[in-house]
Amino acid sequence: MANEQLTLPATAAAVVAHGKDDLRIDQVPVREPRADEAVIEIAYGGICGSDLHYWLHGAAGESILKDPMVLGHEVVGVVARAAADGTGPRVGTHVAVHPATPAPGTVRYPEDRPNLSPGCTYLGSAARHPHTDGAFLRYANLPSRMLRVLPESLSLRLATLIEPASVAWHAASRAGDVRGKSVLVVGCGPIGALAIAVLKRAGASHITAVDMHPKPLEIAAAVGADVLLQAPDAEAIAAIDADVVIESSGNHFGLGTAINGATRGGRVVMVGLLPSGPQPVAISLAITRELELLGSFRFNEEIAEVIAALADGSLFVDPVITHEFALNDALAAFDMARNSDLSGKVLLNFGV
Template identity: 75%
Template sequence: MSINLPISGPAVVAHGKGDLRIEDIPLSAPETGEAIVEIAYGGICGSDLHYWLHGAAGESILKEPMVLGHEIVGVVVRQAADGTGPAVGTPVAVHPATPAPGDARYPADRPNLSPGCTYLGSAARYPHTAGAFSRYANLPTRMLRPLPENLELRTAALVEPASVAWHAVGRAGDVKGKTALVIGSGPIGALVIAVLKRAGAAHIVAVDMHDKPLEIACAVGADQVFKGDEADAIAAVDADVVIESSGSHYGLDSAIKGATRGGKVVMVGLLPSGPQPVSVSLAITRELELLGSFRFNDEIDEVIDALADGSLLVDPVVTHEFGLAHSLEAFEMAKNSAESGKVLLNFQQ
């Protein structure tokens, strides 16, 4: 049944550094091309943690209270007024980006690089772009991806981060039969391993500082694991493809050292702004290809298909689930990378 306005519901709102609140937010009337989605699950991302812990994610600084959340799935409860998009009752995943042109040049076939791009739950611009960690959300129908009947919403909650991983592996090209090294086995690193496995990588080596992420890495396809301080063993991997997902200069340095001559290093972990102390001279003498990887484009559709047909194994990545009333506990757990993988908020409870 279609939902009627006015309506309100609880939402997870960041007010500033260390200030996370659950507030009742009234839902405004949707725009013509927007549907109302009842959110079922939301995955806590590193950017959500940064807004809570630091009041900023990189250079995106909170200037006003903002609803967090961009890793979301739910069910359409009111179709867009213009008749576009999924019908009422359709389960959907969400592509949280809104590409937009700007003054800077970018390849037309890579809208993720558009300089004016906005993202749900981002303080990159002011006014901020509200996220969807809320009971109900108005979402443009172009963001909505209908889900197959056999794909459970809980599994589909990983569609967005799995798309980030899929894009990163795609930047490396054909990995079939190759040796792959993944530095950092948190949720994105673990999903990268799952994508590499599906893509036919012959040998996958995972690295992390903690046992739990390495346990998850093995569950989704890693053949071998090392702790982050095993520098000599990591350097000896001699990988054709290395994907750096730790977001630290130590990880990037290990990635360069672990790559074979003429190999590729894909950088998906977002390092802090400014200079980074890494072994660039080694990248030069080995003729390594250093490739950036930022968000994703239409890979989300391939990810949904792969999850639906069971060829992409992601369930071990989810380690904890909390009801909305326990959001602060959920964020505390997500912060503890030694004990958790992907932490989900269940908005249905």
């Protein structure tokens, strides 16, 4: 186990996006941490949709890759060197990471919703330049304020789902009280599947899952979905009449399905990030049904509730993890993660 006097190597292996279709495992410089930063020996990292977008498209939405960037924000690990200023957890502590750094800007936003702060940065994001490197590397220097201590009962492998589960938890909270309500989840990739697990725990009475592929639907059933529908099945979807819909596919077809599957006066939470620009969606139906369309973006302090729910076993998400690769096999891991017909959440094992 590392200690307070850990001598950092000059370089460490990292997963770096250099541009469209250009993903590499590079040796990157390891700098000395700032006073408020702890050195985290990364144990696991989960591959997110945004990581895939930077690799496949050289951009994630409107965040365009201009320089090589270390990917990764779904990470957990062990404190190898505590922050020099005395903040944060001690050496040897298992931690998850809240990857956001809220910051004010010239655009107004609700103070109690820092996820909407216009100056917010995120690990592994090209939203600003210089880019914010991620933490898909063996030793990551992270501010103490990002670290969340993990209970001893929670394995680091399962804890890798904390960040995406927090996104799902935030989306479910945007839906309001779902106890006794019927819910439709459109798109059953990792976020959709995690949303199903969160909604099940929150007391939803009936959950319908929709996806184009069998594998995501298999995972959806394992975490709590009652009915599985393979898209497109317009007649079956129109008959759902759900009180609450979670749209997590991230495309206009999925949003159309969400609107069609919602009951009159129902609520649609849009967590899947659609491409920028106009989208061909039948908004007239949302108007005549008086649907509530709500956006859901990242999360705030729901991460504490997720950690507690995973630790006490009340949030069952184990089936969401389908594959694990060593860091040296990161290219194969990304290739697997892009194939939603074969995989759920794909993890990188950093060998800690």
